[in-house]
Amino acid sequence: MDIRVFVTGGTFDKEYDELTGKLYFKDTHLPEMLSLARSRVPTGIRTLMMVDSLEMTDADRAIIVDNCLRATEERILVTHGTDTMEVTARALGEKVKDKTVVLTGAMVPYKFGSSDGLFNLGSAMAFAQTLPHGVYIAMNGRCFHWTNVQKNRKTGTFEEKGS
Amino acid sequence: MDIRVFVTGGTFDKEYDELTGKLYFKDTHLPEMLSLARSRVPTGIRTLMMVDSLEMTDADRAIIVDNCLRATEERILVTHGTDTMEVTARALGEKVKDKTVVLTGAMVPYKFGSSDGLFNLGSAMAFAQTLPHGVYIAMNGRCFHWTNVQKNRKTGTFEEKGS
Amino acid sequence: MDIRVFVTGGTFDKEYDELTGKLYFKDTHLPEMLSLARSRVPTGIRTLMMVDSLEMTDADRAIIVDNCLRATEERILVTHGTDTMEVTARALGEKVKDKTVVLTGAMVPYKFGSSDGLFNLGSAMAFAQTLPHGVYIAMNGRCFHWTNVQKNRKTGTFEEKGS
Amino acid sequence: MDIRVFVTGGTFDKEYDELTGKLYFKDTHLPEMLSLARSRVPTGIRTLMMVDSLEMTDADRAIIVDNCLRATEERILVTHGTDTMEVTARALGEKVKDKTVVLTGAMVPYKFGSSDGLFNLGSAMAFAQTLPHGVYIAMNGRCFHWTNVQKNRKTGTFEEKGS
Numbered sequence: 001m002d003i004r005v006f007v008t009g010g011t012f013d014k015e016y017d018e019l020t021g022k023l024y025f026k027d028t029h030l031p032e033m034l035s036l037a038r039s040r041v042p043t044g045i046r047t048l049m050m051v052d053s054l055e056m057t058d059a060d061r062a063i064i065v066d067n068c069l070r071a072t073e074e075r076i077l078v079t080h081g082t083d084t085m086e087v088t089a090r091a092l093g094e095k096v097k098d099k100t101v102v103l104t105g106a107m108v109p110y111k112f113g114s115s116d117g118l119f120n121l122g123s124a125m126a127f128a129q130t131l132p133h134g135v136y137i138a139m140n141g142r143c144f145h146w147t148n149v150q151k152n153r154k155t156g157t158f159e160e161k162g163s
Numbered sequence: 164m165d166i167r168v169f170v171t172g173g174t175f176d177k178e179y180d181e182l183t184g185k186l187y188f189k190d191t192h193l194p195e196m197l198s199l200a201r202s203r204v205p206t207g208i209r210t211l212m213m214v215d216s217l218e219m220t221d222a223d224r225a226i227i228v229d230n231c232l233r234a235t236e237e238r239i240l241v242t243h244g245t246d247t248m249e250v251t252a253r254a255l256g257e258k259v260k261d262k263t264v265v266l267t268g269a270m271v272p273y274k275f276g277s278s279d280g281l282f283n284l285g286s287a288m289a290f291a292q293t294l295p296h297g298v299y300i301a302m303n304g305r306c307f308h309w310t311n312v313q314k315n316r317k318t319g320t321f322e323e324k325g326s
Numbered sequence: 327m328d329i330r331v332f333v334t335g336g337t338f339d340k341e342y343d344e345l346t347g348k349l350y351f352k353d354t355h356l357p358e359m360l361s362l363a364r365s366r367v368p369t370g371i372r373t374l375m376m377v378d379s380l381e382m383t384d385a386d387r388a389i390i391v392d393n394c395l396r397a398t399e400e401r402i403l404v405t406h407g408t409d410t411m412e413v414t415a416r417a418l419g420e421k422v423k424d425k426t427v428v429l430t431g432a433m434v435p436y437k438f439g440s441s442d443g444l445f446n447l448g449s450a451m452a453f454a455q456t457l458p459h460g461v462y463i464a465m466n467g468r469c470f471h472w473t474n475v476q477k478n479r480k481t482g483t484f485e486e487k488g489s
Numbered sequence: 490m491d492i493r494v495f496v497t498g499g500t501f502d503k504e505y506d507e508l509t510g511k512l513y514f515k516d517t518h519l520p521e522m523l524s525l526a527r528s529r530v531p532t533g534i535r536t537l538m539m540v541d542s543l544e545m546t547d548a549d550r551a552i553i554v555d556n557c558l559r560a561t562e563e564r565i566l567v568t569h570g571t572d573t574m575e576v577t578a579r580a581l582g583e584k585v586k587d588k589t590v591v592l593t594g595a596m597v598p599y600k601f602g603s604s605d606g607l608f609n610l611g612s613a614m615a616f617a618q619t620l621p622h623g624v625y626i627a628m629n630g631r632c633f634h635w636t637n638v639q640k641n642r643k644t645g646t647f648e649e650k651g652s
């Protein structure tokens with residue numbers, strides 16, 4: 001069961017620039033993370049963009065939707081910033097009907113010692129393999145359908161709509 | 164959806180004893196791992212034993228089976244050493260019929276920088292939430308039914324029987 | 327041989343705020359670092375301020391100088407941001423004559439996996455114990471007198487003046 | 490000021506073998522550690538052996554002494570297991586008179602998240618640059634002359650003789 005991974009950036013992949021003292025994007029850490037995880041799931045990784053999800057535009061989302069529609073794999077994992085993850089999930093949910101798409105991300109960069117990224121990646125890989133067609137967000141060990149999810153900005157966690 | 168976690172030891176929880184230079188067990192790292200993962204899955208953790216799975220006896224396995232049978236939760240995660248994980252999966256598979264039980268572990272101790280533990284825990288939590296009743300092993304991002312799994316001792320990875 | 331440690335902030339002590347995605351200061355990591363280092367040097371730690379050294383004012387520097395002058399210990403370590411470390415070294419060098427003061431810091435926050443902080447702290451502790459009275463900067467495994475040091479902003483390393 | 494580094498093994502360089510679950514030696518981590526430390530001290534690294542210091546023989550010690558005697562650099566750092574570090578320091582102290590030799594090591598392997606190795610390396614590099622000719626042990630942020638040091642096996646720390 002092959003999984004297609006689309007990388008779009010987000011906290012997951014942020015690095016620390018030691019000359020400027022700022023966080024920035026270089027390359028994705030996904031291959032390194034799957035290697036450390038000793039993952040044996042056949043996985044093709046493609047970087048679509050490397051952006052902070054607060055700066056993601058409608059055009060960016062159209063690119064993500066288009067890539068999911070055209071992917072030959074039925075199971076897709078999208079790494080994404082958490083701030084607008086639900087917006088992209090909605091864009092995908094309205095268009096992608098015959099595939100399982102799971103969005104995931106991290107609250108803390110993978111390169112930071114205390115990142116939740118590896119845990120989220122593990123759960124997203126599992127949800128992508130087991131859930132029926134549909135678009136989902138996998139965060140905090142849980143999985144939410146795109147029609148029923150919101151980020152709680154006070155706690156930094158995902159929850160059902162109206163929680 | 165509550166998940167019951169039974170801890171039995173294994174590489175997952177090994178610590179380095181700086182006075183003797185040996186690896187040993189102290190307490191489980193599961194609560195710390197779930198906290199770092201920002202997990203919001205309601206989870207009750209109980210340590211049944213802290214052993215290297217090479218030293219696990221039939222009596223130990225009977226304790227694990229008994230606890231799974233008596234658990235009130237339908238979904239159970241068992242952390243376990245990888246060396247005899249398939250043996251315990253078999254013991255569980257023959258007895259536990261009305262629950263979803265997922266065994267997982269790690270090739271490298273969580274306390275080592277390069278552990279696969281957090282990824283495995285994430286995938287096991289997800290598989291435990293989504294799979295039908297049955298006993299499974301979740302390793303390497305994949306999930307195997309207890310009737311169809313073996314550890315490849317050359318590569319240190321899990322695979323289908325007869326691979 | 328007691329060492330007095332004055333904490334002023336800098337990259338050393340930056341944390342990642344997972345709600346805002348920004349780096350910020352909370353508490354100093356010095357006690358945690360010295361504990362992990364198994365340091366047995368008698369050390370008293372006092373936080374004077376927690377600032378990015380780009381925002382350090384003359385008034386802040388006067389506070390640091392004053393604390394070094396009034397310290398009863400002869401050997402002092404000051405943690406400091408690297409951007410203006412040489413400015414504070416100069417302020418100290420002109421006033422503190424009867425003590426050994428070593429400034430150190432980090433290019434990458436301690437909480438990031440790949441920090442140089444622990445190495446710098448180790449070298450600064452050693453230089454503080456062995457060097458004659460004077461004010462020094464300890465970075466990159468080397469030690470520079472305050473009259474002969476500059477930060478190379480292209481490489482992010484410290485070097486002799488005019489290098 | 491060039492520093493010669495001789496690697497002899499010890500906890501510093503132990504790795505975790507995920508197939509056997511045992512600690513073992515592969516290559517030294519010294520170059521990686523100095524790179525992460527952004528060290529700018531000119532340093533030549535040579536691996537003399539990779540052994541647990543409990544298994545170090547008189548012949549091994551003769552090799553270390555011989556290499557220190559023949560080194561063209563005046564300042565030498567020796568990485569070494571802590572269990573017999575004082576024995577090797579004595580062998581060196583009786584023979585090497587015109588150089589500064591600093592032995593250091595770690596209580597926890599560098600590859601473990603909580604290692605004291607980077608701190609010890611930083612302090613040893615600094616002591617090697619500043620101390621007069623003689624043989625020393627740098628551990629726990631302190632430095633001991635070879636004639637006045639013992640490892641306290643209960644606390645795992647180094648102290649003056651007869652402490």
